[in-house]
Amino acid sequence: MRPLCPCRSCCCLLLFLSLGVQGAPEAAPEQVHLSYPDEPGSMTVTWTTWVPTRSEVQFGLQLTGPLPLRAQGTFSPFVDGGVLRRKFYIHRVTLRGLLPGVQYVYRCGSSRGWSRRFRFRALKNGPHWSPRLAVFGDLGADNPKALPRLRRDTQQGMYDAVLHVGDFAYNMDQDNARVGDKFMRLIEPVAASLPYMTCPGNHEERYNFSNYKARFTMPGNTEGLWYSWDLGPAHIISFSTEVYFFLHYGRHLVERQFHWLESDLQKANKNRAARPWIITMGHRPMYCSNADLDDCTWHESKVRKGLRGKFYGLEDLFYKYGVDLQLWAHEHSYERLWPIYNYQVFNGSRETPYTNPRGPVHIITGSAGCEERLTPFSLFPRPWSAVRVKEYGYTRLHILNGTHVHIQQVSDDQDGKIVDDVWVVRPLLGRMMYL
Ligand SMILES: *[C@@H]1O[C@H](CO)[C@@H](O)[C@H](O)[C@H]1NC(C)=O
Ligand SMILES: *[C@@H]1O[C@H](CO)[C@@H](O)[C@H](O)[C@H]1NC(C)=O
Ligand SMILES: *[C@@H]1O[C@H](CO)[C@@H](O)[C@H](O)[C@H]1NC(C)=O
Numbered sequence: 001m002r003p004l005c006p007c008r009s010c011c012c013l014l015l016f017l018s019l020g021v022q023g024a025p026e027a028a029p030e031q032v033h034l035s036y037p038d039e040p041g042s043m044t045v046t047w048t049t050w051v052p053t054r055s056e057v058q059f060g061l062q063l064t065g066p067l068p069l070r071a072q073g074t075f076s077p078f079v080d081g082g083v084l085r086r087k088f089y090i091h092r093v094t095l096r097g098l099l100p101g102v103q104y105v106y107r108c109g110s111s112r113g114w115s116r117r118f119r120f121r122a123l124k125n126g127p128h129w130s131p132r133l134a135v136f137g138d139l140g141a142d143n144p145k146a147l148p149r150l151r152r153d154t155q156q157g158m159y160d161a162v163l164h165v166g167d168f169a170y171n172m173d174q175d176n177a178r179v180g181d182k183f184m185r186l187i188e189p190v191a192a193s194l195p196y197m198t199c200p201g202n203h204e205e206r207y208n209f210s211n212y213k214a215r216f217t218m219p220g221n222t223e224g225l226w227y228s229w230d231l232g233p234a235h236i237i238s239f240s241t242e243v244y245f246f247l248h249y250g251r252h253l254v255e256r257q258f259h260w261l262e263s264d265l266q267k268a269n270k271n272r273a274a275r276p277w278i279i280t281m282g283h284r285p286m287y288c289s290n291a292d293l294d295d296c297t298w299h300e301s302k303v304r305k306g307l308r309g310k311f312y313g314l315e316d317l318f319y320k321y322g323v324d325l326q327l328w329a330h331e332h333s334y335e336r337l338w339p340i341y342n343y344q345v346f347n348g349s350r351e352t353p354y355t356n357p358r359g360p361v362h363i364i365t366g367s368a369g370c371e372e373r374l375t376p377f378s379l380f381p382r383p384w385s386a387v388r389v390k391e392y393g394y395t396r397l398h399i400l401n402g403t404h405v406h407i408q409q410v411s412d413d414q415d416g417k418i419v420d421d422v423w424v425v426r427p428l429l430g431r432m433m434y435l
Helices: 008-022 147-155 174-191 206-215 252-270 314-320
Strands: 030-035 043-049 056-060 069-072 074-079 087-095 103-110 118-121 132-136 161-164 196-198 227-231 234-238 277-281 325-328 334-337 361-365 385-389 393-399 404-411 417-425
Touching (some): 030 196, 043 103, 056 087, 069 087, 074 206, 147 174, 196 234, 234 252, 252 277, 334 417, 385 404
Parallel strands (some): 234 277, 277 325, 325 361
Antiparallel strands (some): 030 043, 043 087, 393 404
């Protein structure tokens, strides 16, 4: 074959040009994921590149053909705390003016490299629709049992959003943050199609939670440590239980978060007629009946009773403001509690304990799968423990309307079988406090 170019320098030029068209691999977006910025009609796209490039999202309604809409954003460099000080660039672009419930196609990147095309459905607006969520915690890059089924569910359009209740990758900072990269690539088939909403867990602790804060984009201005958002008939509050345990990063964080929680709960209660459900998510539970020495196995757990058993405890706060449902993880198992306050069971009635419950309902769902495998339960369940499942899986949460919520536990060990199924029913009025 005849050489394409007669001299070495034009060969270089040709090579350069062809790279310019296809894009340098360092400029190609990866680890693409979505989050909802708590602004009706919007969605944020976050991704990573290895060199600084512009941040653009092209989107539209057609699967094929040109993508007519454009949104620009910004990027910020992130330097991991490991010895290699690996540096990468996190891009954030918020799409606005989306039509509620409509499916969009998008790609992200810059002229130096584009992602493949992804699809998502814009969230509906207002309180009068029925959001479906996948909820789980403790999903690792190693042994991510729930992920294949979550992918299939996502492709079938089963959910509107994901709640990942802390503990990612195990750990995102590990191997100079390469484990974080691997994890973010693994979840892309789910997280690039659904808003992937998070809270920090103990495994994010390294370098003051910096991998967590940098990689996710949650609403508010606390780098995802605590925030809240509205979704259909629910107000969802995400917070950090970790501020109670890693005090060396700042004791002031416990107090700041507590005061924020209180004012957010007050606001949510003013709006309660419109959005009756208040749902919290935090990593470490107040109660659990696992056979380990975790905080939740102690009678006066820190999350429940606060620092030194009396400062900034969350059980009283959540009870006082009538929180309906509390989602937790950390224990690698599934446990549902009877409605509870201060170790007392407050069933609505013996026949229908979750109809008009007189205390909050707790769900612990941390069995999505990670290298640490499953956590055993104590031999004898406590009187406040309703259901315990030591199997890999995740939770489906269907917020049907202002009075009815459906909770199901999917078992991956049993090929997707529903191993727990319960409705929580609360009247529209009288939800600001439990009486
Ligand atoms: C850790 O991060 C929080 C905010 O994300 C900050 O307020 C705090 O001062 C940091 N602590 C240290 C020791 O850097
Ligand atoms: C709550 O309801 C469950 C289911 O009917 C029952 O087993 C349990 O004993 C009840 N607890 C109390 C304190 O009434
Ligand atoms: C919610 O849905 C349930 C089941 O369909 C129904 O019985 C109930 O009346 C609905 N509540 C509201 C407030 O629409």
